[in-house]
Amino acid sequence: MRYTTLGRTGITVSTICMGTMTFGREADEDTCSAIFARCRDAGANFLDCADIYAAGRSEEILGRLIRDCRDELVITSKVGQSVGEGTNTDGLSRRHIVLEAENSLRRLGTDWLDIYFCHCEDPRTPVDETLAAMDALVSQGKVRYVGVSNWHAWLIARALGRSESLGLTPIHVIQPMYSLIKRTAEVEMLPLAQAEGLGVIPYSPLGAGMLTGKYFLDSTDGSRLRTNTMYAARYADPSYIETARRFCAYAEGIGVAPATLAVAWVKAHPAVTAPIIGARSVEQLEASLAAGDYEMSPEQWRAISDLSPPVPIATDRDEERG
Secondary structure (H helix, E strand, C coil): CCEEECCCCCCEEECCEEECCCECCCECHHHHHHHHHHHHHHCCCEEECCCCHHHHHHHHHHHHHCCCCHHHCEEEEEECCCCCCCCCCCCCCHHHHHHHHHHHHHHHCCCCEEEEEECCCCCCCCHHHHHHHHHHHHHCCCEEEEEEECCCHHHHHHHHHHHHHHCCCCEEEEECECECCECHHHCCHHHHHHHHCCEECCECCCCCCHHHCHHHHCCCCCCHHHHCHHHHHHCCCHHHHHHHHHHHHHHHHHCCCHHHHHHHHHHHCCCCCCCEECCCCHHHHHHHHHHHHCCCCHHHHHHHHCCCCCCCCCCCCHHHHC
């Protein structure tokens, strides 16, 4: 496993981040323990979680797994998405952030979170209030660094400006969706991260598994793409399947597992710190984990990039810049 620095934080993290969304859901506790042990054996020290994963059970399981090695690990969690029925169970208000931070710390059995992400945008709450609430958690020692996930680039830029103006803890890490079939982050998100020195830990580098080839090789699998309406809608564009076909043929031609190559392609973007991988079993984990040691040349990155449709440019004058 190789290591890198997380943006401008000074923290050293593995170039693969283990996602725990399956913990307590598709993976039972014994399987989670085996996945965790395999990641640790491979040298991964970076784990991503959220308060909504398996209704909090993911954090509880992760908390038990990290009990004897907490100081060796970089742990994240997230706040913002709905955690229950009724009112005031979501959003990025000071009330909700502070309450859910305490709940996450309790479930994880730790005194601090290395990175605490705003899991979504909240148009109801002024960004200044959200930033102030996060800053308070940092001042209290409960959070080390602030991150955002699923935010537009313009809102991240605005938040960076407001935090500087108000003297608040800035955003240090972003978590966008990014894969060979979902490349919108390349338009503005990744350039923003490079310009501002932000750490980037993208999720869904396999495109919900589409880039493994299993969706057109096996029409009977019980994957999320076939059983989850959100994922089905997210990856409904027929061009995604065509890109996945071309990519899997390329991977077969060079003798590399598609999952390894897909994660390695995301990892090779100069703005990316560490792709987030996930698994329901140790066997499923292996190919993605192998990307931690796969070094992709710029030439190979461009060759694989050419297997998907061109990414839109950010302005109509970019083509004139040569």
